[in-house]
Amino acid sequence: MEIVCVGGGPAGLYFAICAKIRDPQHRIRVFERKPEGVTFGWGFGFWDDVLTSLYANDPVTARQIQAASGLWDGIEVQISDKPTAYLGGYGLSMGRLRLLEILVARARQLGVELHFEREVTDLAEFADADLVVASDGINSRLREADQVRFGTTTDTGRNYYLWLGTDKPFGPFQYIFERTEAGWIWLHCYYLDEQRSTCLVEAPPETWHGLGLDQLSPEECLTKLAGIFRRHLDGHRLISQEDQVSTVTGLHGKHVRNARWYRDNIALIGDAAHTTHFSIGSGTRLAIGDAVALAEAVDAHGDDVSAALRAYDSSRRPELDHVQEQALDSMRFLEKVPELLDAPGMDPVQFAFAIARRLGNRGARWRYYLHLATQIQLLRAARGKLTAARRMRAERRRAKNEGSAAQGSARQMEDAL
Template identity: 45%
Template structure:
């Protein structure tokens, strides 16, 4: 079978890897419009369920991804200088450039043909392909050129946000809300790899305009944000342009160079395929960054599509029908949760008159009504002794899950923050 993947991001590469492992004789080509190593953005967040997919699909690349990933523990929520609260739990993050490097190298090992700096403006040159996988992002040209065949709908969020990096490394997922004369502004920060962290800045439109970000240049914007977030940054710098910055940017932002303010674009499609063309990842669906699942869902799409093709013995029409149905059913609750999360942060100012612990509880429960026992449990987890106990339990859980999926085991050593030592 001849397969063409348009887009060399995580979705396109992982589908090529997954399909090639099942059918080594298939001819699979990945077409990427950027040069090798170029990407947009900083870190990618994921959880144990994605490690299960990685190790269940291709242990070789899974081990490389895990080795390059950082572990973060707890979510730390600060409200200016008025207090700090914590949410328990853990997750992983990996620098997007490192993830793509691993996947590109693995695809090459499996004899996937990768063509860089290849624009795909129409599909006529690939008319003899048995399957065309559109993994070319939220602004998918393949999807747009098809008119309304996929039933595409887009909704733009109202909050401006800026995807930056910082040379301050943190072992927690940090939300820092800072008051300004124009209103509240906040960051979502998490480690990307040793020595770097992702730092996403978000605020309401009126705050953005009130602080003059609609008129400030790139350097002035960074210096202003460094002053606003001086506490969370602890003297470290913000970085606008990731190494190997790509021309393509997610959710509507185009052009190379420093990061630009964006508004999130929620993309849905009634149909994920037409004839022999199928959408995966952000081309098919987007989920707001406050849910932290966009790349993970793209990887799941890729692995699922390859598995279903194999189950249908490469009967493309039957496989795409099943992929469309199963994918929509699986995604529906995730997209609903992501829209709820986006809407909550768009009116976060309404909740910021609370103390940090109460605000953190409201943020944690933004997806729906909470059972009565949840609030006293949340308050209990602010006690250092309880947090230490939970970190120990989570360490054991990670070790058990790693052993179950065949992940190379490492010593169960956790570095606790200063307030737990």
């Protein structure tokens, strides 16, 4: 089968890997407009379910991703100079550039043809392709060219944000809220590696413009933000990828939904098919899930591309509806942060619990009592031990399944050759 992927991010690359493993006879070409080794963004956050999926589909890639990943353990909520509130949970994270390096190397090893600095403007040049995968991101040109047939709708958030890095390695995931003379502004921070963390700065328009962030150069903006969050950065710097422009451009959360993920022989995956607000940390995780689902559908239906795309759409798209609703709930919650923080009687513990419930699931009453218990250091340590035990169980299950997955992949390769 002739397959073309337009976009060389995690979605397109991992689909190419999964499809090539399932059938090495596929000719798969990936076209990426940026140079190799260039990406926007800092980190990729994920959980055990992603590692399990990676090991099930390609243990070679999974081992490298796991080795390059760091762990953040626990969540801390800090509101100005008030006492810290705590939430449970843990996650894995790694640098986006390192993830792409791993996927590019693996794709090349499997025989995928990679073309960098190659912008696709007309699909007529791929008239011979059996399948075209639109993996060209949130502003997908392939999707935008046919919005009506895909049923594209876009909901833009109110708040501004910047995606930054810092050379301070945070341990727990951090929500840090500071009141300025112009209003509230906050950070979402999580660990990337021993030298870095990623930090997303978010603020409502009143604060953003009141602080003059839209009028500052990148250097001036970073200096101002580092001053606002100085007690949390401990003298470490903030780092921007936006160093070739005169002023900083704040972004808005963009919620893209499509009523249909394919038309003719074109399939949407990753951010081209759907977006989720950065506050739920699921963009790359969902892109990997799309890649696996599409590769499985193509493998199951052989040369019948129409049947494969119908199966992909009918099975995968409904799974994302709930996640996108949660992401929208999270975005709207963060737009109400100033009024919540200024509400009479609101304290860090109550606000932290509101953060935990922001995805629209109130949960059982006992969760609130567990949250209160988590504020006590001794009980928090006990909860941490239980979480560590759960991580170890997940690791043992992956180790047990890895051998059979690797043997299955090897047999597939041998049979095809």
